[in-house]
Amino acid sequence: MPEASTTAPRHSHGSHLAARDHCLSAVRAVDRPTGAARYGRMFPGLDPLRTDPGLLMRAGGDGGICDAAAVRDEVAAGDDATEAAGWPFFGQLIAHDITADRSPIAGGVSSEALRNARAPKLNLEMAYSDGPIGSPYLFDLADPAKFLLGPDGGDVPRNQQGVALIGDPRNDVHLFSLTLHVALLHAHNRIVDLLRDEGVSEAEVFDRARITLTWHYQWIVVHDFLPRLVGAPLTEQVLAEGGRWYAPGPLEAYIPLEFADAAYRYGHGQIRHTYRLVEGGPAVPLFPDLVGFRPLSADRRLDLSQVFDIPGHPPAQRAKRLDGRLAASLIGLPEQVTGAVDNNSYRSLAVRDLLRGETTGLPSGEAIARLVGAAPLTSDELEQAWPHGTPLWFYILKEAEHRGDGDRLGPVGGQIVAEVLIGLLRADPASYLSLESDWEPTVPAARPGFGLADLLAITAAAAR
Template identity: 80%
Template sequence: MHQHGSHAAARDHCLGPNRAVDRPTGAARYGRMFRDLDPLASDPQVLMRAGSDGGICDAAATLDELNADGDDATEAAGWPFFGQLVAHDITADRSPISGGVATEALRNARAPMLNLEILYSDGPIGSAFLFDVNDPARFLLGPDGGDVPRNHQGVALIGDPRNDVHLFALSLHVALLRAHNAIVDLLRDKGVREGEVFDTARNTLTAHYQWIVVHDFLPRLVGAPLVAQVLAEGGRWFKPRHGQAFIPLEFADAAYRYGHGQIRHTYRLVEGGPAVPLFPDLVGFGPLPADRRLDLTQIFDVPGHPPAQRAKRLDGRLAASLIGLPEQVTGAVDTAAYRSLAVRDLLRGETTGLPSGEEIAALLGEPPLSDEELAHDWPTGTPLWFYILKEAEHRGGGDRLGPVGGRIVAEVLIGLLRADRASYLSRDPRWQPHLPAAGPSYQLSDLLMLGA
């Protein structure tokens, strides 16, 4: 084993037990949780009107009735962005928005495991550009440590380019890179053998991240009782065996797109700073200058700091910056409506043949939303994505998912961990975090601030 600088090159033998040996040799697959339910037949033109500028999914029409914080939820504003990173970690569907691809032909370019592939990619050997050539156990950062490294054209050298889409995703990505590097330092201080430092740091960060998904993220999103039930009893509708995980379309194309409804109208990056919309003001895909950095305490509650900004309440409406996405995000489109994320979400469910929200609620034994709660007449049934947002508004107080959305999300995320032999939940469900914590229980903020 040759040397790079003062540290030995990190071993790669698939980079530990949760690396490439467990990844699919081809694209991973999608599937269905509710195979016996018929797809909802919707008119695409109706969906496009609903999701376009001025439609029922456009929150701009109600802004005049609200003050700046009029639709704030209980949880901090950073949680939907963490949820976005989790989505990037387990899914990457590159099929076209407007259809033309058979559902059975859809392929997931990500391994369906919460293994932080978005950070590590193929490790110091297969993805050497992500790591410090003089110390390959550590991630390479930008010159001042506040950005990812970039090529001479400003393109991010990053495990998943989607994490450079806006300032918040990038900031969380950088915080996790810094957390890994801090763990490397802690391990070296404890005298861990150099040849084991990278693998141990990676497995430590991944286990803490997985634990946070189960014990910090999910209870806020679906409620602690449902999490406890799924952990104790297993999934009723999603329970893949070891090594046979897949991503249900009901999750990927409806329930887990809940976070679009939690994006605030505007954000402050620093205390007292101006409030600006996510798009176009905070769009990514370029260097992150020092005067545009995010103070993470503005979007996450951190002990010793004032409360963070809150996420937007879930109510079926999206902020104006998501109804008119910039071309840097959508690429060139031949239909103006495709610039709306609501249109994209609604059409995605139609393209992949998802059942209506009412059909799934009936299967689960849950009373369906009333016409008054839906506040819109869907002639043939309510698209699942919209149903889940309105269910969250009326059955979750706008703060968390209701029984249909919550069941799908909880069963899938916990089921993916149980199907992964290398996850902490498969290896030792009683495992507890051991990295430093600011409070009595370990939280995401502890991990994000570890390398600060």
């Protein structure tokens, strides 16, 4: 397992003191921004697309081109994608790890003034926060090297009002993100046990466990998640050649707006109309049935084998095909998710995605396609007339439908996502790609090629 150096004093894991000061941990990062991290442009030479907000609201609202409810009966029989239903939720956790934009949906903040409340690194900050020293409420007082969990291990700890004590409150938004977050906590705790069995000292065990989990997570992003989302050839090309449009130097990473406000919102189009939480259970929509922000009772748990293909279990449910349309539960989000809004259109996630791209001045999908050398989509493929060009978010979803068979991103979306995620790892001096590019996972795998299913397997062992 990867090593972490430390000169901090040793303490017993049974004490009430945190195991060490993590300020100099390789993953705590003394280079962490003192202010909010920045956003930027991946294609700064392209002009912004200006679209009438009224047109965007009609396209993304009830009965619009983005509303899957209007055509659900026609496509339901062939609506399943190839990949399992859990992958877009894993993608959501990645988004929470690297981005947190606090600006209002309706705009009023210039794109140059936008600030990212997350460090632009795949470092599991959304789970670890500031570690046992800076965020002691996340960790077990009797054993600060381990995360604290809810009473039966199936939930995060909560205060007396049911509010999650969690590294990123967004991971409590619904059952899927919360379940994956809890799985990460169990994985860390299990790795602590394994390291102790290997004789790792208490002074080092937290840092070693954090680095071990973080590197396995980064490996999954590169070798399991990205090949499914953008295809293995593009992933391998960007790994071998670097990014053409996004290649920040060490400690110079930023989050491109084309990524954050368009390409990486692809997962909204993969949300199924309904989900089954346990074998033989009823199928229910994501919202409002599975909304979070409350204690997770034992009779409301998700069996992860229902949404991920895990060895020894039947095939999981599949994600919805990418086709530019969102499930009805996303066109009418509950107030627990959106908060109070002064325009009912803002309850539609499609409207919010379309307006976000307009607010931050993104170029059209066609403009980026021409720049990267991809054939732009035709008007028939887009199924919607856009006077001056297609909003990038919608373009990427339709491109996935027609250039990726509804299963993966096309050339524009795939290029943006692959270059940014791999570029963030290259720019992070503490990532496995920077420190040890030929590193391979050390946690046992059920089959050749470590993947997310193997991490979930050690999570299940830790939870028992």
